[in-house]
Amino acid sequence: MQQATNTIPNNWICLNEDSIFFKLLNDRNFLNFKVGSAAVIDTLGNNRGQLEKIEGLMTNLLHQNEFYVDSITLTATASPDGSVKLNERMSKERAYSLRDYLISKLKNKGVSELINVRWIGEDWEEFSRLLKKSTEIRNKEKMLEMIAGMKDKDATELEIKSKFPQDYKYILANIYPKLRAVDFKYSLRRVGMVQDTIMTTVPDTTYARGVELLNERKYVEALEVLDTYKDRNTAIALLSLGYDKTALEVLAPLPTTAVTEYLKAIACSRLERKTEALKYFHKACLLDENMRYRGELDPEIAELFK
Secondary structure (H helix, E strand, C coil): CCCCCCCCCCCCCCCCCCCCCCCCCCCEEEECCCCCCCCCCCCCCHHHHHHHHHHHHHHHHCCCCEEEEEEEEEEEEECCCCCHHHHHHHHHHHHHHHHHHHHHHHCCCCHHHEEEEEEEEEEEHHHHHHHHHCCCCCCCCHHHHHHCCCCHHHHHHHHHHHHHHHHHHHHHHHHHHHEEEEEEEEEECCCCCHHHHHCCCCCCCHHHHHHCCCCCHHHHHHHHCCCCCCHHHHHHHHHHHHHHHHHHHHCCCCCHHHHHHHHHHHHHHHHCHHHHHHHHHHHHHHHHHHHHHHHHHCCHHHHHCC
């Protein structure tokens, strides 16, 4: 396993000469599992190298000083071979298995709270993208038409297999392995980016404890305290845990301020609602011109302008 350092990975983006870095939004990895098994085996295939890559990057992110790691979303996907029901179950089990493996390896008390587990099952969207890109598959246009009109995933996969056996042989060997992946999305925030949005006015001691937990980045415990208040700090706790839609619902009825609009922009950015996110960000800037500079430092806002 790689040693933890404070060095930013080479594939991060440098914004300017002052060495302001953006987060690595996604890290894609490919792991081998035995048929019908969710056990993470480091000696299987190229797993050792992939696992060391994941552990090394995660360790570096947890120990560097430029950004806080607000959350890590782990998403497992599967290829269409086999039944939809089985692939859904296996991608879920493998996602949780990998999460548990990483927690045991990293031995970081806070990492279990940071990792949010997701699974897709059969990744037909990526399958279509790779089909379009391929120059080796003769009948890819017909396959793409079948996928576009797909009503039954199992039936469509079987039809592709039976109608185009030579192409399917290539797909099985060269494309399906790329669909059995684990994606990591790191939600990072520059040091101080969250802290200076936290409200410090404390109406009671219980609330004060919730704010204290929020400042300590103990987001699960903070949310347990702050959830009943439904205020800005509640929204910050929700955003820090990846509950972006719920955070947006909490923010909606709150008084309009530069900070609430900025937080709405973050939530919409994560929910892939780019137009709304930009609207909220521009409104935040109108209310407080300093928000524009903050947005330049915030990866999730800067991403909107790409």
